[in-house]
Structure formats: C-alpha cells, structure tokens
Amino acid sequence: MGLQQADLHTHTTASDGMQPPAENVRLAHEAGLCAIAITDHDTVAGVPEALDAGFRLGVTVVPGVEISTFAGGQDIHVLGYYVNIDNTQFLERLESLRDTRAERNKALLARLSELGMPITFEEIQEVNKDTKKAGDPIGRPHIAQTLIHKGYASTMQEVFDRFLGKDGAAYVTVPRIDPHTAVVWIHEAGGVAVLAHPGIYGNDELVNELITEGFDGIEVFHSDHTPDQEANYQELAVRYGLIETAGSDFHGIREGHLLHGTIGNRRVDVQVLHALLERRGRYENS
Template sequence: MDQTAGKCDLHTHTQASDGMQSPTDNVQLAYAKGLAAVAITDHDTVAGVAEAMAEGERCGVNVVPGVEISTRAGGKDIHVLGYYVNCSDRAFLKRLADLRNTREQRNVKMIAKLQELGVNITLEEVISGLGRELRPDESVGRPHMADVLVKKGYARDMRDAFDRYLGENAPAFVSVPRISPQDACLWIREAGGVPVLAHPGIYGDDDLVRKILEEAQPAGIEVFHSDHGKEEEKRYQAVADEYRLIVTGGSDFHGARQGVVFHGDIGSRSVPVSVLDQLKKASANR
C-alpha cells in the first residue's frame, strides 16, 4: 500500500491509557487507512510510545511520540497535547506519574459516588475489565468505567454512561486539583516537545479558549477533531490564524466499545504530513 498520501492523525489513544487497542494495533490501523503518520497521545503517560515506534519502523508509518496532559482552567477540564516529547526525560516522567496518581484519586472518588447513587460497581471490576494486568505507567479512565456501566445494564452505551453518570455535569463526576494549562505547556517544552491545545470545541467557552491561548501560549491548536463540526473547524481555523498557531487535527481514537467507535475512527480526522515539519521546527526553536 502506498503510504505517501501525506495525511496524519495526530490524536490517538492506546491501552496505555483509556484506549482499547495496543500501540501496535494503532499503527497497523493507521497503515491500513493509508496514513503517512500517526501520533500516540495517551493521557498522562508515554508508556505506549516505544512499542508504537517499533511497529512504525517495521511497517513504514511515521509515529509521532506524544502525550495528552490533563489540566484545569475556568472550572473545566482542559487537555493539552504534547508532540515530540523526550520520552526518556526523568523529570517529565516523574511529573506524569504524579498526574496519574491524581487520576487514581479521582477514580476512587467517582466509584464512591456511583455507589452512593445505587450503582453496584467497584474499581476492581473496572481494572479486571481490562482483561490484562495494569502496568505501573498505565492508567484507568472514565471510558473504562463506562464500559462496565454498559455491561452491567446501568447505561445503554458509552455516551449514555457519560451523560447519565460520568460527564462533567453528571452526578458521579469528580473534579480533583490539576495543574494549569500554563504548567502543562511549560512541562512539555522542558521535555523538548511542542504544546498544542486539544479539542477547543469541547469546552463550550471560546472566551476561556482565548484566555488559555494568551496565558499558556501553546504552539498550536487542534482545529480538526471528531467532535468538531464544520462550523467549529472554520471558527478555530480563524483563531489559529489570529494567534499564528500551528493547525493540528486528529480522530481522538479510543477504539470501539459495544461496537461503537469513541470518539472517531483512526484517520477520520487528519492533517497534511507537512504539519509534522511545523511541529519539528517549533520543537527545535523552543
């Protein structure tokens, strides 16, 4: 298959965080879709990057080492993507470990809230639902909880589980102290990477988006995302032009649960491979 079409998906998750596929699977799926490149951007971990890069070397897909860092601003969870981070940087790895510890504390509190709501679910069930042993540098996320809620009949599907229980305005949601987008951008830069504001349309607050862009000063913004419609793409393209930001995009692929792909399939959102040159240049000039 010709992998020179020049498209890349810069937002995918693996089993290292809350994705369903292994890092190898993600790369193979990218190859099957004819993508030239795919980024591995797991939540608060780079545990899947090495495996993905090895598979990329084998099948000829350019794998971009990345991460998606969880932050908090304006009363909302804000995600910051980091590209071309040094996955061996000890200080960065320690910081990510601290973030995963915060996620674990949130998980315990959310399970307690679910139980208070009469939902018979335990964290042990969620972890056992992975079907494999959880590594120290991996983490459990809300999609794992949603999977169990659906299997036990508490929700119709993943979206219903988030709407009914796990989403930001749902009764079992728990907000824990998180770092700021400014800190995340700084950490990514100090690890040799390039920070990009993830899926701004999800936050529902463009004033907050602009405030983050001005205060945290990421190098790019994710204009193309599975949860962005044409109007959002047009709006954030204009924002990117205004702030002179690199325009990135990706599917936010997590795999399929109960036959439904969450958020979108690999390659369903992409950007030209030339964006990688812009990211590399920003990394070199940081």
C-alpha cells in the first residue's frame, strides 16, 4: 500500500475552476490521492457534490474555502479547512465577499473599456457558458478568456501579465476585509485558517507579519513555489508552530493554459488532515 496523501487546494466550477466538483474528486482518485480539499473562492457551493463523489470513490473530501482579503497593497488569500458549510452566519459573510468581487469586476471592466478593450458581462457569460450558469460568480480567469476570445490577447499568461495581474494595466482593487478578519470568520465557522501560497505575494516581510495573526497553518508547498521558497516557509512553519499544507491550486486548463498545477502535483501526508482536525477542536464548539 502506498503513501496516503492529500492535495489541499483545488478549485471547481463553483468559482473559477474548469471542472465540476465531482470531476476534481475523480482526478484525485486517478492520481492516487486518498484526500482532496475543495477550496473555491468565497463559496462552499461545490462541497456537497464533492462529498457525494468522495463517498462513491473512497476519497476523503475536506470541506474548504479560499477567502479573498487585502493587505500590504495586494490581494491575500486565506484558506479555511473543515468549516461548517451549513453555518448561516458564515454563508452570509461569504455572500458579502462575492458582492465585493462583483463590484471589483464592474470596476475592472470599466478600466478595460478605458484601455480600448470593452467587454460586457453578457459576453463573459457566453464565452464561459460551458462552466458558468447565469448568475454564477465571475472571476478574472473568465474575464481573461473573454479578452482572448475577442482578440485582445493570445494567451492567459499574456492577459494576466499585461492587464489583469497585480502589475497589469487594468488591475483594480476594491475595499476588502483584512486577513485577520478572515481568520476570525473561519474560526467562528469551526474551521482552521491557513495562509495560501505565500510565495506569490513577493513580500516575505508581509508574510512574516501575517502569520502571527492567528493563522493555524501555512501553505508551504504550492505549484508556483520554488524549492528555496518551500524551504523558507517550512522553516517559518516550524518557528511559529504552524501546520504545513500543500496544494496544487488546480483550476483546470483554460485556453490551452494550465492554471497553477495538476491535481496531486503538490501533496502532503494524510497525517496533516489529522493535525488540522486536532486544531479544529479549538474552534468548532466556540
């Protein structure tokens, strides 16, 4: 029997992923994983379907979420594991975050129009109709795919480098909650809070500040981390007593471009799940 391993960061069509939740679970099973987390942006809508698929395939599904926050002049993402997906207060809070994302999208489309690249929400819906129903949350990858479809760019990488990434010409920010607030929300929903992909932020001083704000873990292993970064974050985890997690940040393939990594390309021993559940005991009855 091989190692029991888990990928703790994947996205589905419930947010900006390309595959439905059940497909993520199937891919995890094919990759030889015994567990997978569903961590869509600001929603837990994909978790029930994944749980059903996990039951059928014998794959443990960790109910999760990735909350969008803002600190140090940029977006910071906070992963929540084992949150109570039926917690009414938590669901209302996530809905408020999706409203904020919708406002961001309006501002982003206005900026694109100023740059001579007008697109409409109707066009975004049409281009992404295979993965998005009317009224579903829209993310930057959906906007990027529409820009490519209209000929304003050739690849996803180009879109994010030139327009939608944090250094892009159309990048916009709107008021968001801070990471500490997200940590509190996750704890109040009985979950465990982990700082997502710290290497992406390009600011380890900020990372060092953030992880002292109640985080339970840090995503040491991520598709976009270098070996040196992973060694650095492992050292931080040991220093601060944080749980070390790993995730592919799988979104699927869009316009021929694999976003982040394939399911299972970053994985941790299933013992990490036990550590998360043990830590969760501090919050679930609070």
